Amino acid sequence: MAKAVRKAIFPVAGLGTRFLPATKAVPKEMLPVVDRPLIDYAVSEARAAGIDTFIFITGPRNEPMLRAHFELVASLEAELNAKDPKLVTMLREMEPPRGSVHCVHQDRPLGLGHAVNCARDLIGDEPFAVLLPDDLMDCNPPALAQMVALHGKTGGNVVAVEEVPRELTRRYGVLDVGVDDGHMAEVKGLVEKPEPEKAPSTLTVIGRYVLLPEVFEHLALRQRGAGGEIQLTDAMAKMIGHAPFHGLRCGGHRYDCGSRVGFVEAQLAFAMKDDAMRDRLRDYMRRTSAE
Numbered sequence: 001m002a003k004a005v006r007k008a009i010f011p012v013a014g015l016g017t018r019f020l021p022a023t024k025a026v027p028k029e030m031l032p033v034v035d036r037p038l039i040d041y042a043v044s045e046a047r048a049a050g051i052d053t054f055i056f057i058t059g060p061r062n063e064p065m066l067r068a069h070f071e072l073v074a075s076l077e078a079e080l081n082a083k084d085p086k087l088v089t090m091l092r093e094m095e096p097p098r099g100s101v102h103c104v105h106q107d108r109p110l111g112l113g114h115a116v117n118c119a120r121d122l123i124g125d126e127p128f129a130v131l132l133p134d135d136l137m138d139c140n141p142p143a144l145a146q147m148v149a150l151h152g153k154t155g156g157n158v159v160a161v162e163e164v165p166r167e168l169t170r171r172y173g174v175l176d177v178g179v180d181d182g183h184m185a186e187v188k189g190l191v192e193k194p195e196p197e198k199a200p201s202t203l204t205v206i207g208r209y210v211l212l213p214e215v216f217e218h219l220a221l222r223q224r225g226a227g228g229e230i231q232l233t234d235a236m237a238k239m240i241g242h243a244p245f246h247g248l249r250c251g252g253h254r255y256d257c258g259s260r261v262g263f264v265e266a267q268l269a270f271a272m273k274d275d276a277m278r279d280r281l282r283d284y285m286r287r288t289s290a291e
Contacts, residue, residue: 007128009119012028038133039066049144155243157246159246190240218235
């Protein structure tokens with residue numbers, strides 16, 4: 001039987017330059033979608049998948065804000081409790097258990113593979129998850145829960161995947177696909193950011209991974225790939241053929257919150273889920289679309 005997936009890595013050391021000046025003082029993962037920061041959605045998804053250890057790969061400025069968000073200090077708790085005890089209950093329910101949050105500094109931005117390798121000592125000899133908070137997943141069941149369940153059946157590595165237009169393959173890791181039932185695809189190969197004419201398919205890896213610890217053996221070699229960075233995709237590709245490897249279409253919708261338009265789309269989509277805002281937003285969009 002496959003080992004349980006209990007630990008998750010959240011690479012959040014990026015500068016968020018596409019969102020300047022908002023990210024000059026506020027890290028991108030702390031930007032809110034409606035009333036919750038992006039990182040909060042990713043952590044909630046991980047908790048729903050059974051994750052009990054949360055490892056943040058941080059830069060020099062965002063660790064204090066992350067810790068402040070996930071730890072309810074006594075003074076704030078007392079103030080909120082005096083105003084409305086339900087607020088304290090809500091925040092406690094969203095807070096990971098004490099001692100479950102770890103921050104590891106990435107000294108230099110050398111790529112996603114380098115960021116993941118920073119957590120090697122905390123992962124040990126266990127399968128683990130990687131969640132990129134930029135990819136906000138709206139799936140039922142949650143995307144990572146689906147992937148962990150598949151890993152429990154098949155073992156090996158599992159990545160979340162989706163089809164993209166061929167002209168966009170240069171932005172993603174792209175699968176060379178074996179047996180594909182429309183939901184789960186066998187991974188025969190992986191290519192990082194191929195040009196459209198060289199892409200083996202249009203099925204691409206998005207920001208959720210369940211990986212075997214053997215990936216660290218390849219990441220430790222610090223080999224540079226596309227863009228001169230240490231690519232996680234390249235290390236994963238070296239594990240193909242040594243253990244089961246599948247791509248999973250998780251359904252639902254993925255919002256690319258690393259782009260401004262994707263971030264705005266997520267705002268609208270999640271706001272429309274809120275009963276208190278839905279009707280007013282619909283009226284506003286009708287009025288503005290008619291102008």
